[in-house]
Amino acid sequence: MAKIGVFTCWCGENIARHVDCDAVSNAVAKLPGVHCSLNYKYMCSEPGQNMIAEKIKELGLTGVVVASCSPHMHLKTFRKTAENAGLNPYLVEMANIREHCSWVHTDREIATAKAIELIGMAVEKVRRNHALEPIKVPVTKRALVIGAGVAGIQAALDVAAGGVEVVVVEKEPSVGGKMAGLSETFPTLDCSQCILTPRMVEVGQHPNIKLMTYCEVEKVDGYVGNFKVTIRKKARYVDITKCTGCGACWNACPMKGKIDNAFDFNLGFGHDKKLGKRSAIYVPFPQAVPARPTVDAENCLRLKSMKNGKELCGICQKQCAANAINFHDQDELIEIEVGAIVVATGYQLYSIGKEQENPNIQGYAEYGYGKYKDVVDSLQFERIISASGPTGGEPLRPSDGRVPEKIVFIQCVGSRDNAKGITYCSKICCMYTAKHTMLYKHKVHDGEAHVFYMDIRSGGKKYDEFVRRAIEQDGAIYHRGRVSKIEEQMVDGVKKLMVYGADTLSGKPVVVEADMVVLACAMTPTTGAPQLAQKLSVGYDEYGFLSESHPKLRPVETNAAGVFVCGACQGPKDIPETVAQASAAAGKVLIMLSQPNLTREPEIASVDERLCASCGACVKACPFQAITKEEIRDRNGNLVKTTSRVNPGLCMGCGTCVAVCPSKSVDLIGFTDDQIYAQVESLAD
Amino acid sequence: MNPETKTTGGFEPKIVAFVCNWCTYLGADLAGTNRLEYPANVRIIRLPCTGRVDFNLIVKAFEVGADAILVSGCHPGDCHYAAGNFHARRRWGLFRELLDTIGVDSRRVHFSWISAAEGAKFQKLVTEIVEKTRELGPYEDYKAIVAEK
Numbered sequence: 001m002a003k004i005g006v007f008t009c010w011c012g013e014n015i016a017r018h019v020d021c022d023a024v025s026n027a028v029a030k031l032p033g034v035h036c037s038l039n040y041k042y043m044c045s046e047p048g049q050n051m052i053a054e055k056i057k058e059l060g061l062t063g064v065v066v067a068s069c070s071p072h073m074h075l076k077t078f079r080k081t082a083e084n085a086g087l088n089p090y091l092v093e094m095a096n097i098r099e100h101c102s103w104v105h106t107d108r109e110i111a112t113a114k115a116i117e118l119i120g121m122a123v124e125k126v127r128r129n130h131a132l133e134p135i136k137v138p139v140t141k142r143a144l145v146i147g148a149g150v151a152g153i154q155a156a157l158d159v160a161a162g163g164v165e166v167v168v169v170e171k172e173p174s175v176g177g178k179m180a181g182l183s184e185t186f187p188t189l190d191c192s193q194c195i196l197t198p199r200m201v202e203v204g205q206h207p208n209i210k211l212m213t214y215c216e217v218e219k220v221d222g223y224v225g226n227f228k229v230t231i232r233k234k235a236r237y238v239d240i241t242k243c244t245g246c247g248a249c250w251n252a253c254p255m256k257g258k259i260d261n262a263f264d265f266n267l268g269f270g271h272d273k274k275l276g277k278r279s280a281i282y283v284p285f286p287q288a289v290p291a292r293p294t295v296d297a298e299n300c301l302r303l304k305s306m307k308n309g310k311e312l313c314g315i316c317q318k319q320c321a322a323n324a325i326n327f328h329d330q331d332e333l334i335e336i337e338v339g340a341i342v343v344a345t346g347y348q349l350y351s352i353g354k355e356q357e358n359p360n361i362q363g364y365a366e367y368g369y370g371k372y373k374d375v376v377d378s379l380q381f382e383r384i385i386s387a388s389g390p391t392g393g394e395p396l397r398p399s400d401g402r403v404p405e406k407i408v409f410i411q412c413v414g415s416r417d418n419a420k421g422i423t424y425c426s427k428i429c430c431m432y433t434a435k436h437t438m439l440y441k442h443k444v445h446d447g448e449a450h451v452f453y454m455d456i457r458s459g460g461k462k463y464d465e466f467v468r469r470a471i472e473q474d475g476a477i478y479h480r481g482r483v484s485k486i487e488e489q490m491v492d493g494v495k496k497l498m499v500y501g502a503d504t505l506s507g508k509p510v511v512v513e514a515d516m517v518v519l520a521c522a523m524t525p526t527t528g529a530p531q532l533a534q535k536l537s538v539g540y541d542e543y544g545f546l547s548e549s550h551p552k553l554r555p556v557e558t559n560a561a562g563v564f565v566c567g568a569c570q571g572p573k574d575i576p577e578t579v580a581q582a583s584a585a586a587g588k589v590l591i592m593l594s595q596p597n598l599t600r601e602p603e604i605a606s607v608d609e610r611l612c613a614s615c616g617a618c619v620k621a622c623p624f625q626a627i628t629k630e631e632i633r634d635r636n637g638n639l640v641k642t643t644s645r646v647n648p649g650l651c652m653g654c655g656t657c658v659a660v661c662p663s664k665s666v667d668l669i670g671f672t673d674d675q676i677y678a679q680v681e682s683l684a685d
Numbered sequence: 686m687n688p689e690t691k692t693t694g695g696f697e698p699k700i701v702a703f704v705c706n707w708c709t710y711l712g713a714d715l716a717g718t719n720r721l722e723y724p725a726n727v728r729i730i731r732l733p734c735t736g737r738v739d740f741n742l743i744v745k746a747f748e749v750g751a752d753a754i755l756v757s758g759c760h761p762g763d764c765h766y767a768a769g770n771f772h773a774r775r776r777w778g779l780f781r782e783l784l785d786t787i788g789v790d791s792r793r794v795h796f797s798w799i800s801a802a803e804g805a806k807f808q809k810l811v812t813e814i815v816e817k818t819r820e821l822g823p824y825e826d827y828k829a830i831v832a833e834k
Contacts, residue, residue, distance in 0.1 A: 070714045071731070096729075099717025105725040106807075114725045122730065539767050549764075559765055603733075621736075625769040655737030656768035661774065671732055677745055679730050682702060684749035 002033035002127050005061040006119060007052055009043035011098055016041075017421060018102040018111040024067070027116045031123050035059055043068050044077055052078065052083035061087060063126040067095040067119045070678065090602070090670065091607040095122040101571030117683065124682040128675045132602040137649045139225035139598055140339040143589050144169065146217055146532070149177020150575060151567025151582040152344035159342075160208035164593050167336055168203060169231055170213045172290035175200050177346055178379065181263060181285070183386035183393075185575060186435045193388055197287045204289040214294060217600035218333060220435070220535045223626070224562030224647035225339045225598045235329040237295035237303070238281070242324035245283070249316035249325065253279035259299050264390050265380045269446050269636045270373065271401030274389030276383075281316045281325075283531060296327070302327055312453035318415045323620050340589045341536065343546060344582065345529055347568035350422065350522040357527065359510035360542070361421035364413055368486045373399040374497055375486060376556070378432060385439045386555050395443050397516045399495055404447065404515035407440055408499045409433045410483050411453040414522030416645040422522045422543070427572040430522035434467045437476035440560050449476045450512050452483050452501050479503045486517055523572040536563050537624050545571050556585040558625070561652070564588050603670030604651040605658060607644045611665035614642040618657035618666050626650035627657060698818035700727040700811070703742060705734045705770070708759035708800045715804030723808045724815040727755070728808035734758065738770025740780040743794065747827050753793040753818040755810070762796040770798070788830050792821060 006028050010016035021039040026541040029037035036055055040048045043066055055061060064087065066078045071094040079089035087347065097115040105111040141164055145156045148170035156166045168175070182192035203209055212231060219230040250256065257274030260266040263284040269275040278284075281293045294318075296304045305312035305326065317325040352369040356362065369375045374397045378382070387393040394510040399405045411433050415426040430453070437449035456478075458464040470476045480503035488495050489649070491513065491643040499512045525544040533540045537560040539547035546565045549557040556564045607618075609632070619627045630645040644666070646657075655668040667673060704710050708732050711823040716723065732738060735758030743754050756777070777796050784791055795814055799807050 070710075070717075072711060096714075099714040100729055101725075103717035103720055104722050106722060107725070110725045114728075117728060121730070369714050395714060537767060539762070539764070541762060559767060563698055623736075623764075641763065652766055654734040654768045654769045655732065656766070656772045659737055659739040659772070668733070669738060671737060673739070676730065676732070676742060680701065680742060680745050681749055683699065683728055683746075683751070685699075 002063060003035040003059060003061050004033045004063040004065060004123055004126060004431055005052070005055050005059065006034055006065045006067060006123065006404065007043055007048075008037070008039040008097070008119070009066065010039065010041045010049070010491075011068060011102075012041060015068070015098050015102040015567040017096060018106055018108055020108060020112045021114045023112055024097075024115050025121065028119045028123065031120055032308060033063075033127050034123060035061065036051050040455060044074050049077070049081045050608055051079050056082060056085040056087045062091065063129060064092045064657050065095055065119060065122040065126055066092065067097045067122070069098040070094075070096050070100075079085075090132040091126065091129050093122045093126040093129065094422060095119040099684045120682045121679045124678040125675045128672065128678055130669070131302045132669065134442050135600040135648045136208040136597040137223070137225045139596065140337045140592055142338045143340045143342065143593065143595050144227070144229055144336065144338040145344060147177070147344035147346055147567070147569070148175035148203065148211075148213070149344065149346045149567065150179040150196060150199075151346065151569075153196075153203050154579045154582035155342045155344055155586045155589075156203055156209055156567055157199065158583050159204045162586070162590040163208070164590060165208050165210070167210045167212060167338065169215045170211075170543050171216045172284065173236070173294040174284050174290070175203055175211065175213060176287075176289070178286075179575060180287070181379070181383055181386065182248045183382050183389070183439060184435065186431045187460075187462045189435070191439070193287060200287065200289040209577065211290070212334075213290060217532060217535065220341075220371065223647060224600070225592075226649060227338050227341060227385070227562065229336050230340070231334045231336060233332040233334055235297070236328045237297070237300075237327060238293050239326060240290055240292040241321045241323045243292045245293075246321070248319040248321070249281045250279045250293055251282065252315045252319045253281050254301065254315060255280040255299055261297065264383045265377070267380055267383055267390055267398060268377075269390070269394045269396065269401050270399045271396075281584070287388075291446075320634045339593050340564065342564045342566060342582075343532065343536065343538070344565075344567045344590060345526045345532060345569040345677065347460045347523045348526050349379055350524045352372070352377065352413060352519055352521055358543070359420070361414075362419075364519075366422070366485050367410070367413065367517070368488065368497075369484070369519060372488045372497060374404075374495065374515065375519065378429070378436070378518055378520045381436055381518045383435070384390075385443070391442075395440055397416070402494075402515065403444060405444070406448040406450065406512060406514045407484070407516045407518060408497070408512050408514040409436055409518045409520065411451065411520045413596065416454060422524075424543075424572065425457060426520075426523040427457070428574045429524070431460075431463060433518075433520050433572065434458075434470040434476070438470050438474045441474040441476065443493065448624065449477055450499075451478045451512070452481055453478060454480070454482070480505045481510065519578065520586060523568060525569055529569055536560055538563055538565070545569065556581055556588055559652070562592065575607070600648070601653065603668070604648055605646045605655065605666055605668050608665045608667070609645070611663050612643040613663050613665070614644060615662060616644070617660045617662065618644050621656045621660045623643040623654065623656065624650050624652050626652070695820060696823055698726050698815060698823070699750055700753050700755060700814060700818065701746040701751040702727050702729045702755040702757065703732055703735070703738050704729055704755075705758040705765070706708065706731055707734075707765035708763060708798070709757040709807065711801035712799040712807045715801065716807045717804075719804050721804055721808040723811045726815050727811050728770045730750035734764065734766050735773035736766065738773055741774060743780075747789070747824065748831070752821070752824045753814055755795045755797065755814060757797045757799050757810075760800055763800060790821070790824070790826065793818065793824060
């Protein structure tokens, strides 16, 4: 026999003004199963909660309905109250008579009548609630960090410092990411490598960190606390445990100085063809971690010849005293078990050229990127002015190696441009463009730095001061307006780029005869981010940025339990923000892995295996791959039947499977058919 | 005009809304927080996701005398469960045809996306549905369909 207590809250005047709480209490007291019905000024206050607790104990209530605010506000509060009073917390339901009633209806009679109906629905539901126990899931105390740029490095170091083992997977041959290639960082002009390389070394040497470079995540199985991740260790053709990093191989390689280096964003210089080029066996940059080479199979003469059954070249192998080079190396699949995953796959620049991966995005053919050698993107410019870049920090333009006398910087190339398909602001371009103008002016004192901008967005500590410094002290010339076209012309025997723009403040067209143009392109997620997100069941937006659980209150969690995000894979952001977010993600990982078991909400799907016909509709519908087909066998091993089964560690409780099940053998605990149909039926005339 | 003009003795439609916990339910909460008034005819049933909406529930709602029904969830791409709302949308496409076939008035079945930030959209939608259903009148025909079958 149900003994339900209904507790109606006045919420001060918030509910009581438009809802007659006494009338409500009296009316619902007559509902079947309701054993006591009381109201009070503030149910969530201590005396209010004590009232509920006392009634639970005194009357031995079997269910409680609190009619007050939204369950998003106080369901947890009242469930805790019930638990403390000895009632299973899942036997508490709420009727939302504030947000959905007293706050939106001012007619007292109508609002009161509606409140009674809302409570009636909750009473019908709670009569059918079952006592539930939170699910306990064991935890593997190991974390996986995907991506080893500054975000991944920070997250890995923090988790490792917390005493938890970390596996770091990086697809490139070295850790460091984009930050390792930057010149100097705003707003302090710290040398990027000087601040990052110590951390890179630490990641390489930390006893709790297992570094897996030149590897990619192939497959993710399992669930929170118990992920099984398959990692593809790409063939490197160098045994990095034997290699000493002496450099004999890459110096002997006949391809030396002939191959574009992705780390330098494939820069090339007209006056010295070897500048910025690497060999086929290479270390992407001198400070790489691990400082061990990789053979580029596409360009290695030996590996290419092996495809035709020959064995040409092989000079590096002959030079290697450590006998570390193995031309028969193959990709390897390695399975690891981890409890939590941090995604830190970072960003790339939107490619300005005509060809685009995303059909909704268009390029900027009018800026001549790819056609004119002296039109470069901002990351290429970072390498040109970096002391560790191909030119050793000499600001030389790619076409002929001349020092540019005039550089035009164009901001918002792609960003905030509806017509081209990207609507968001890339956030960091205003700052790094100001930095670029400064670094250029510090090297070429009589040079001119022109900037075309839409707005200057320099929010941040010491950020606006930095932009003012670029304009006022270093004399960067800012034009508020867009550039419509760039054309290459010969002027007095020298290649010049004619930049046609407008200054909307003076209302006049501006033409700059520049030696070089730098495009501040939009930040987009790394290629492959959506595919990785799919493997992890993490949401992503139309651009491929991964979705956090809540933009304000759960910024590093995702909707896939146990998977966290940090850095630019979640949205454009600068280094300080990335580092802060990475530490936050690490903190969340440590919290999760600090307990022997994970506690999960028991409101998940469950299959009645007696009824299940194993059609597999639920298996296909489940967005979390939480349902699998299982075989039931008798003691002799004979197949009795196959059935669907829900993995309680993976199920997130959406209930999609319930709606698709033709035999009604799946139900969602906490939102069962029984409960919901009863709610609907309570509305009968 | 106050959208909740008291009607004395006039037809007051009964609207049953099946909404997801993460977007539309919170959108309705926001309408409350912002004190956006709308007609009191709607009864919200909170589900984790629109993917949970078995369309038999809609039939059930008509059976108990609903004059119109609303199913509302997260915008495409915003689903808390990644894809539940896509399932609901796909099923909805099929179900609408089925309803038509058996003679249920599809003007009485509404489907929408309302995010947690769209309190005003919730207010507007509910007001519109109530007004439209008032025009359509009580759903007496449903009883006739059931009797016929």
